[in-house]
Amino acid sequence: MYQLSRKLDLGKKLFLIVLLIAFIFLMTTNTVSASTIDDHPNLFIAQLESSSDLGREFYVENCGSCHIPIPAEVLPTDAWQKILEQPRDHYGENLPKMVNITVGLIWNYLRSYSRPSLEGETTPEFVTNSRYFKALHPLVDLPKPSSHQSCKLCHPAAATLDYRSLTPEWDD
Numbered sequence: 001m002y003q004l005s006r007k008l009d010l011g012k013k014l015f016l017i018v019l020l021i022a023f024i025f026l027m028t029t030n031t032v033s034a035s036t037i038d039d040h041p042n043l044f045i046a047q048l049e050s051s052s053d054l055g056r057e058f059y060v061e062n063c064g065s066c067h068i069p070i071p072a073e074v075l076p077t078d079a080w081q082k083i084l085e086q087p088r089d090h091y092g093e094n095l096p097k098m099v100n101i102t103v104g105l106i107w108n109y110l111r112s113y114s115r116p117s118l119e120g121e122t123t124p125e126f127v128t129n130s131r132y133f134k135a136l137h138p139l140v141d142l143p144k145p146s147s148h149q150s151c152k153l154c155h156p157a158a159a160t161l162d163y164r165s166l167t168p169e170w171d172d
């Protein structure tokens with residue numbers, strides 16, 4: 001068991017190294033136009049477009065340890081950007097340090113599955129104030145206020161970032 005998990009760890013590390021080499025290669029050959037976030041030093045690998053599956057895995061691992069992993073769709077992209085840029089001021093917590101490549105992969109997942117706020121709209125910090133969260137539940141009588149703690153009332157597999165599965169009372 002111990003051996004196996006060590007092997008898996010090694011596999012993951014090797015994969016990251018290959019990814020890093022690929023990224024350096026891309027950086028030196030590629031002229032993809034950079035959006036503002038790509039200029040942020042912590043988010044330097046944001047251009048890796050094809051890695052959002054890996055990003056999802058890293059997201060669950062790093063952002064689903066204290067609370068359930070909150071799905072990208074329920075907050076606007078700019079809210080996620082703020083969260084990733086302020087790890088020392090995370091709702092009163094100091095997040096454990098993450099290496100740049102991890103932050104980049106997580107960002108890739110979050111921005112691929114979320115949408116920007118409308119112009120002039122205040123960026124919500126909590127799901128309960130998010131228009132996108134409400135839009136995903138048009139006919140659902142949600143608890144007020146809603147929080148990450150209420151998701152599992154109806155989404156029993158939320159811990160694995162599966163928000164398709166619902167508790168039986170929602171089966172039509």
Ligand code: HEC
Nearest residue numbers: 062063065066067070083091093095125126127128147148
């Ligand atoms: C060290 C523990 C910890 C880790 C790791 C962590 N969070 Fe949090 N997070 C919190 C706490 C504490 C709150 C405040 C809500 C609460 O009291 O439960 C919170 C709240 C949130 C909220 C608002 C939830 C709501 O109910 O509206 C979001 C979104 C969020 N975190 C995203 C993230 C993301 C993204 C990551 C990974 C980068 C992450 N969190 C990692 C502790 C953590």
Ligand code: HEC
Nearest residue numbers: 071073074127136140141147148150151153154163164170
């Ligand atoms: C009272 C029950 C209930 C609660 C609480 C609830 N949801 Fe839902 N959620 C639903 C139902 C029902 C659907 C399906 C809605 C539809 O198809 O019209 C849904 C759909 C979703 C979807 C879209 C799933 C997909 O891909 O099809 C997401 C994402 C989601 N919920 C996230 C959340 C999050 C995050 C929370 C907690 C902050 C939450 N929900 C709390 C009942 C709930």
